[in-house]
Amino acid sequence: MINMAVCDICGAFGSGTLVSAEDMRKAVFKNGFNPFALGIVTNPRTLHNVTFEGWKGIVAQDTSDWNICGGCMPKLGLYLEGKPKPTGVTKATVSISPLVETLAAKEAELKYKPEEPAAKKYCIYCGFQMRVEGIYCPKCGKRQVDVSR
Numbered sequence: 001m002i003n004m005a006v007c008d009i010c011g012a013f014g015s016g017t018l019v020s021a022e023d024m025r026k027a028v029f030k031n032g033f034n035p036f037a038l039g040i041v042t043n044p045r046t047l048h049n050v051t052f053e054g055w056k057g058i059v060a061q062d063t064s065d066w067n068i069c070g071g072c073m074p075k076l077g078l079y080l081e082g083k084p085k086p087t088g089v090t091k092a093t094v095s096i097s098p099l100v101e102t103l104a105a106k107e108a109e110l111k112y113k114p115e116e117p118a119a120k121k122y123c124i125y126c127g128f129q130m131r132v133e134g135i136y137c138p139k140c141g142k143r144q145v146d147v148s149r
């Protein structure tokens, strides 16, 4: 979502780092970036909506790169997966109807679900990483005693 050289999050003037819509969606829906909670929304109208819920609908629909200022980038950066990869898309049509927003946000929430931490188990004798359901260590062959309960 590129406004004319305005930060797409806080509304500060100037060109900043371009972040692809896809990276932005991952930051918001998968990794929990919430500029409202972080207090970096100084002008809610910049975000086209006054609530985080509504804004998520915008993020979900947008297909263009986001212009992020030097103030917002370090905060957003913590929620990005690697370096931002702009796509060069500068225009996108986004509906700001509450119904469309809600549907789009719901869809994105499903698509970009936070990952469950991979279940891991290590042999209590030799430390070899093994299947969670494994009873015998494939490396040292010792039977695992469940000490977790």
Ligand SMILES: [Zn+2]
Residues within 6 Å of the ligand: 007, 008, 009, 010, 011, 012, 068, 069, 070, 071, 072, 073
């Ligand atoms: Zn900003």
Ligand SMILES: [Zn+2]
Residues within 6 Å of the ligand: 123, 124, 125, 126, 127, 128, 137, 138, 139, 140, 141, 142
């Ligand atoms: Zn072992």
